[in-house]
Amino acid sequence: MRPEPKSFRYEERDDGVAVITLDRPEKLNALTFEVYAELRDLFAALAHREPVRAVVITGSGRAFCSGGDVHDIIGELFSRDMPGLIEFTRMTCDLVRNIRRLRKPVVAALNGTTAGAGAAIALACDLRVAAAGSKIAFLFVKVGLAGADMGAAHLLPRYVGLAKATELLMLGDAIPAEEAKAIGLHNEVVPADEVLPRALQLAGRLAAGPTFALGVTKELLDEEQHASLHSSLDNEARAQAICMQTRDFREAYDAFVEKRPARFTGR
The missing domain is CATH 1.10.12 (Lyase 2-enoyl-coa Hydratase; Chain  A, domain 2)
Incomplete structure (x- = not known):
């Protein structure tokens, strides 16, 4: 059965590429409980979608994803006990787990702001194409959380080395796409209007592969x-x-x- 998510847009193209578009542009595509759950379930389901041979994930508007919604998620978490908090954090980690377990290439088209959980999702993808002048930030520590979230402490040192990963995760500062490419985090940086076409081109090439x-x-x-x-x-x-x-x-x-x-x- 073809997935039909409600909290973001999903399209299957004729070239075997599935396109996921986070679609809350007025909130910089901030994640809600529903978005997390549907993304987690979609990436699990894509393993069984034979027509899909590669995936692109992007955002609408001027952001890829700004992380968890301050009001819809963070505000609500204060009312949860430890089991409730663990339920949420495991769901976020299961999203990353399902992206990595999917034996199909996943390309992140970073059309703009990429922060917090959005940065972690981008990190979990196989390739990253970013808009020139955009920024990425692992800003968990800036809201009083561990920089080690959603696999970031495992994945980031593999791309940029331990010293730079420590800096990014402990300071939480945003870095330009150009610097992210220079340190090995992004694969390509292109003009903003070329981000999605380039990501689709890469995904199409992978979808046509073995x-x-x-x-x-x-x-x-x-x-x-x-x-x-x-x-x-x-x-x-x-x-x-x-x-x-x-x-x-x-x-x-x-x-x-x-x-x-x-x-x-x-x-």
Whole structure:
């Protein structure tokens, strides 16, 4: 069954790319309990959507996502006991978990302000294309929370190194997209009106690729960060042997021999 979220826009394109658009522009696409839950459930459901081979997530208006809504979430949390707070924080972490578990590429099109939980969502994606002049901030500490939220303390050092991650998570300062690209956080920075087209172009290219092999690549990128070299080599040997049994592997060979573009199916 095709997902039908209510709190944001969702589209499946003919090229195999699903587009998620956070759609509360008047609130800089701030997250509510409903948005969190629907995003969590959607990324879980996308694992079973065969027509979808890659995903783009973006925002409407001048922001990608400014984080949790101050009134709709933060204000309400004061009335919760510890089990209620844990229920919420686990839901936010499950969203990141489902993005990383999805064995399909996810591209973040950062059209503007990206802060707090919005920065954590962007961090969980596989590639990030940002608007020139936009900023990103992991500002959890500025509202009295740990900078280690929604996987940020695990993921961010892998992109920018421990020293820079410590700075960003402890100070909570916003940095320009250009600096984020220079330190390895963003993949590309383009003019604002080119962010979504470029993200769709990248996602379309990935959707036309060997989906199974890309899923294995994503899985091993996560697993091998804390594994030894010898364990990683064993994992990669098994993974390649499995990929060699796919139709896509044979198709790549046949296309090379026949001097034509490969037509991957993800099988």
